[in-house]
Amino acid sequence: IxxxxxxxxxLHVQEGDSTNFTCSFPSSNFYxxxxxxxETAKSPEALFVMTLNGDxxxxxxxxxxxxxxxxxxxxxxxxxxxxxxxxxxxxxxDDYKLSFGAGTTVTVRA
Amino acid sequence: xxxxxxxxxxxxxxxxxxxxxxxxxxxGHNTVSWYQQALGQGPQFIFQYYREEENGRGxxxxxxSGLQFPNYSSELNVNALxxxxxxxxxxxxxxxxxxxxxxxxxxxxxxxxVV
Numbered sequence: 001i002x003x004x005x006x007x008x009x010x011l012h013v014q015e016g017d018s019t020n021f022t023c024s025f026p027s028s029n030f031y032x033x034x035x036x037x038x039e040t041a042k043s044p045e046a047l048f049v050m051t052l053n054g055d056x057x058x059x060x061x062x063x064x065x066x067x068x069x070x071x072x073x074x075x076x077x078x079x080x081x082x083x084x085x086x087x088x089x090x091x092x093x094d095d096y097k098l099s100f101g102a103g104t105t106v107t108v109r110a
Numbered sequence: 111x112x113x114x115x116x117x118x119x120x121x122x123x124x125x126x127x128x129x130x131x132x133x134x135x136x137x138g139h140n141t142v143s144w145y146q147q148a149l150g151q152g153p154q155f156i157f158q159y160y161r162e163e164e165n166g167r168g169x170x171x172x173x174x175s176g177l178q179f180p181n182y183s184s185e186l187n188v189n190a191l192x193x194x195x196x197x198x199x200x201x202x203x204x205x206x207x208x209x210x211x212x213x214x215x216x217x218x219x220x221x222x223x224v225v
Binding site for chain 2: 006034043046089091097099102103
């Protein structure tokens with residue numbers, strides 16, 4: 001099982017502000033790092049799949065970076081909107097399974 | 111929506127009973143994985159089915175079992191339910207064995223409460 005930690009556990013952001021949070025892992029022995037956004041009462045939505053050190057991905061106002069040498073990935077939200085309120089999950093994929101962190105819950109205040 | 115559907119959405123069972131949860135995978139996906147999410151934790155891998163065979167298993171006891179059917183839909187069965195089995199159960203489907211950088215698409219989950 002791959003150990004994945006996410007911090008902070010939760011954060012509150014004012015609408016319009018930007019924020020970022022971290023997924024850290026002690027080992028680079030995985031095929032890919034996945035980010036999911038999970039809104040209440042919905043299914044987790046895939047945001048990014050990242051495989052290479054230095055990968056940067058962007059989807060609208062959300063972007064992510066991967067540093068396998070130092071063992072972390074950052075997810076950034078630029079100009080937060082109320083619809084960004086969700087739990088963001090990071091997961092590492094080894095041969096066949098995903099190992100998840102506990103998530104960062106983001107609440108955007110209007 | 112992902113095209114992965116789970117049923118039922120909620121259910122309540124008594125300790126010692128058995129339960130079956132169902133998952134219909136996204137069209138074209140031959141791999142289904144099951145995860146358990148307990149309160150305050152990230153989803154934990156239970157097992158994966160690929161082309162009707164168990165393809166990998168997490169740290170769950172044998173009373174957790176599964177099936178995959180020729181249409182790639184899947185069932186998760188839990189026998190002798192315990193209070194700690196209360197959790198959200200998520201199903202994820204993937205193409206091609208779900209390996210490497212393959213994306214996994216999740217259903218909305220089944221909330222199981224054991225009393």
